[in-house]
Amino acid sequence: MARRSADGRSCEYARRVEQKGFGATAAAERPSAGTLGSRIEERDRHRFVGRRAELEFLERCLGEDPPASVVLLHGPGGIGKSTLLRELARRAQARGRETFFVEGRELPPMPDALESLLAGARRSARPVVLIDTYERMSALDGYLRRGLLPTLPARTLVVIAGRGTPDPGWFTGGWEAVATDVPLHALPVRDALQLLETYGLSDARAPAVVGWAGGSPLALALAAQTAAADSSWTPEEGAERPEIVQALIRRLAESELLGERLSALGVAAIARITTVEMLRAVLPESDADRAYDRIAALTFSEPLGDGLTLHELVRKALRADLRRRDAERERELRRRIVDYLYGRAGHGDPLLAIEMSHLIENPAIKWGFGWEGSVDYRIDDVQSADAAQVEELLAGRQFPEWWQLTRLFFDEAPERVAVARDRNELLCGYMVCMTPATAPAFADSDPLVGPWLVHARGEERLGDSVLWHDSVDFTGDRRGRVQAMLGMAGILRSGQTNPRFAYMPINPRNPDAVRFAQTLGAEHLAELDLELGNRRIECHRIDYGPGGLIAAQRAVVYAELGLVPPARPNGEVASSAEAVRDALRNFLVPRELARSPLAAGDTTEARAESVRALLRDAAERAFGESANEQLLQRVLIRGYIDPAPSHETAAYELSLSRAAYFRRLRTAAERVAEYVAQQV
Numbered sequence: 001m002a003r004r005s006a007d008g009r010s011c012e013y014a015r016r017v018e019q020k021g022f023g024a025t026a027a028a029e030r031p032s033a034g035t036l037g038s039r040i041e042e043r044d045r046h047r048f049v050g051r052r053a054e055l056e057f058l059e060r061c062l063g064e065d066p067p068a069s070v071v072l073l074h075g076p077g078g079i080g081k082s083t084l085l086r087e088l089a090r091r092a093q094a095r096g097r098e099t100f101f102v103e104g105r106e107l108p109p110m111p112d113a114l115e116s117l118l119a120g121a122r123r124s125a126r127p128v129v130l131i132d133t134y135e136r137m138s139a140l141d142g143y144l145r146r147g148l149l150p151t152l153p154a155r156t157l158v159v160i161a162g163r164g165t166p167d168p169g170w171f172t173g174g175w176e177a178v179a180t181d182v183p184l185h186a187l188p189v190r191d192a193l194q195l196l197e198t199y200g201l202s203d204a205r206a207p208a209v210v211g212w213a214g215g216s217p218l219a220l221a222l223a224a225q226t227a228a229a230d231s232s233w234t235p236e237e238g239a240e241r242p243e244i245v246q247a248l249i250r251r252l253a254e255s256e257l258l259g260e261r262l263s264a265l266g267v268a269a270i271a272r273i274t275t276v277e278m279l280r281a282v283l284p285e286s287d288a289d290r291a292y293d294r295i296a297a298l299t300f301s302e303p304l305g306d307g308l309t310l311h312e313l314v315r316k317a318l319r320a321d322l323r324r325r326d327a328e329r330e331r332e333l334r335r336r337i338v339d340y341l342y343g344r345a346g347h348g349d350p351l352l353a354i355e356m357s358h359l360i361e362n363p364a365i366k367w368g369f370g371w372e373g374s375v376d377y378r379i380d381d382v383q384s385a386d387a388a389q390v391e392e393l394l395a396g397r398q399f400p401e402w403w404q405l406t407r408l409f410f411d412e413a414p415e416r417v418a419v420a421r422d423r424n425e426l427l428c429g430y431m432v433c434m435t436p437a438t439a440p441a442f443a444d445s446d447p448l449v450g451p452w453l454v455h456a457r458g459e460e461r462l463g464d465s466v467l468w469h470d471s472v473d474f475t476g477d478r479r480g481r482v483q484a485m486l487g488m489a490g491i492l493r494s495g496q497t498n499p500r501f502a503y504m505p506i507n508p509r510n511p512d513a514v515r516f517a518q519t520l521g522a523e524h525l526a527e528l529d530l531e532l533g534n535r536r537i538e539c540h541r542i543d544y545g546p547g548g549l550i551a552a553q554r555a556v557v558y559a560e561l562g563l564v565p566p567a568r569p570n571g572e573v574a575s576s577a578e579a580v581r582d583a584l585r586n587f588l589v590p591r592e593l594a595r596s597p598l599a600a601g602d603t604t605e606a607r608a609e610s611v612r613a614l615l616r617d618a619a620e621r622a623f624g625e626s627a628n629e630q631l632l633q634r635v636l637i638r639g640y641i642d643p644a645p646s647h648e649t650a651a652y653e654l655s656l657s658r659a660a661y662f663r664r665l666r667t668a669a670e671r672v673a674e675y676v677a678q679q680v
Contacts, residue, residue: 050191075184078218134162186215306659373481433490463500
């Protein structure tokens, strides 16, 4: 590879780089003591916290037997990639290693420019090359692998930091032997609080600031600076402060948003997941496919489900900015999005409740029902060691009697239990939930939920019920992020995507739990309370109304917007087509089919079988002979008529991705619904 171009551009660029003071920086150029540069470096060193696991790995890469020679550090804007590179540079220099720092924002995408900047690295025995803001120079990806990096000394360490996930080329063609990727995640609470202390914020506002910042070092720093300048500032209003919003957007997204249409971006800032179908419905005047492609190309967007989502910090900032500049537009987009999601309610999408809850802003409701904690936590099945941990944690709360009621579910009905874990796999909470149809036999004798089941079965004519035996958050987080996920997990695991009733155990000494129940209009069924030890567990039941949970969620969003939701058509089922969709979802549940307006007969079984016969006939006749039509028919059969053990299993059997499977399942259900509606 030539060291310079024929016209000498590399040498000229390197000269200008040296004059301006940017580009590759060697260890010898560290600021002198007593200078402004040394003061900046000392403050930067003092404010570095956390990243223990990442630093431990990177220091091993500086050693004699490195696990990798090329480290691809990646994460969203503001997560601390540049700060980590600077700390690594200090540690490398302390070991006597020469460091060469390249800032992608200041480098044109010309191979010769980068080659000139790293000329010194070739003369160093064990150089450390640090490349930051790589998303600005990713056009050089192939050149780095083919031309530049192979010419560096054998004991070179190269660390490349960028927002996007690494190109697959780094893990093929032999590079997989020396390259690895290290994702950067949000700072844990302990490290976030420590970072705030370095900025002088350690008062009562600190925990709330940590919650608002979502583990982003950039957001923590901006909030700490705002708090220092304004002693009356509280983080609840942080997302609305113009200076914080503008700083976040400028640091995280401004360069990528130049010329971007704000309508489509506004949808992505409001919705949890944005799809082409959503853009098409919410912005009928736009080119949905093109808008989706533009958003997908942003470094702060990533795939999620069958669509894409924005990094949470950027999403918050963009939404706050949209609301500040055009509040009416933001309100109208939120209304259109909730109407679009509500319109999908007939498709039986199990994740619809999550999408709807994302649009609710009332903190009292979000405490017990939501999915925002999924950034740091996940819902998981019960593992063998979980029962002992839960017993120990409950004993620590001086409530051992409760474990005596709970342990039977862990031992004999683990499918009714779900646990929450953090990124370190620590158990952070658990829930026990059931419906009258899925409750294990021993639950009828349970002193808490047994009477609830009797009560719920007496109300079956009005709709489905979901009953929580337990929902315990061990984190102590007042925001209730784990608590909210446990509440949502109960719905997702119950099999009832749109229940009418929710029975909840409420501790009257927990003000957040009481506020949650009261805000949703729950009725305290005092006759179903339980006295256990020295505590009382109250039974509160939410009646979501004839439209079920989904209609109630839309009503909450409309109320927050100051609007009245459109009335449902007469009857619990809006139309024959909606009745078909309901019947497909409940194909194996006789009592549900017997309640269908499509049913005929005098007994529960006869009425249920009449609906099954109608649907089987429709499934046989509603599809054509083409390969695509036959695939739709097979999807319908394995999804509803002769269902696989799970939708994931059905997708696997049919060689479809999860997203493609659910799209075809919705299409097939609509086809059958239209066919039956025409016959009716």
